[in-house]
Amino acid sequence: MTEDLVLPAAGEAGDHAPPEPLLTVSGLVKHFPVKGGFPIRRTVGAVQAVDGLDLTVHAGESFGLVGESGCGKSTTGRLITRLLEPTAGTITYRGRDISHATRKQLAPVRSEIQMIFQDPYASLNPRHTVGRIISSPMEINGIAPPGGREKRVRELLEIVGLNPEHYNRFPHEFSGGQRQRI
Incomplete structure (x- = not known):
């Protein structure tokens, strides 16, 4: 007498394959x-x-x-x-x-793997506005968000708890914690 082994399809109960590491x-x-x-x-x-x-x-x-x-x-x-x-x-x-x-x-990987340095002031160009600093990677990677880069930068500033109106400010005008978020 033979028995058939039935395995659940992917995604069904019993599927315990660990996710692939990032x-x-x-x-x-x-x-x-x-x-x-x-x-x-x-x-x-x-x-x-x-x-x-x-x-x-x-x-x-x-x-x-x-x-x-x-x-x-x-x-x-x-x-x-x-x-x-x-x-x-x-x-x-x-x-x-x-x-x-x-x-x-x-x-293609460069925009996904990045470091956040401990001293944010040393990482930010003091001659550039926050808007320019944040939009530069978008420009380098050819990213054109809907509504434009400025709109996206203002959205990102708001997401991290900064005022979107800070777009034209320079790094020295922010606290250390704010610079870290930038």
């Missing part, structure tokens, strides 16, 4: 060479800034990286955003390995 970092390593010697400079050692980092972030989750000064937080962020080339390891975003992707291959 971001997976596996064995991430970044070593910076230390040069020495005169007159011929050569590598005499390496600074191990990040050494074997693993992490997974799913859609809807927030991820914060904290630690003491000099422990590799900024380097890790720069590696994940691909501002730095990893020495080893893999960075997978939405199921796609971006560890060694070219600038052209990274273009």
Whole structure:
């Protein structure tokens, strides 16, 4: 006598397949060479800034990286955003390995993976208005929202609890918390 095994279709009760991670970092390593010697400079050692980092972030989750000064937080962020080339390891975003992707291959990802630096004042150009600072990435990425960029920037300012009328103000006119939201 034989029995048939019936599995529920995707989305039905009993389907417990875990969702695909948004971001997976596996064995991430970044070593910076230390040069020495005169007159011929050569590598005499390496600074191990990040050494074997693993992490997974799913859609809807927030991820914060904290630690003491000099422990590799900024380097890790720069590696994940691909501002730095990893020495080893893999960075997978939405199921796609971006560890060694070219600038052209990274273009569509750049608008989705970004860092928020601890010191917002150092990140904001003091010569540009908030409107220009926020609309610049839209311009760079060819985003033309309905109603125009200015309208969208004003909406974004309101979403983060700032007055849309602050569009023409400069970074020094805001508190630290307000600059962080900008």
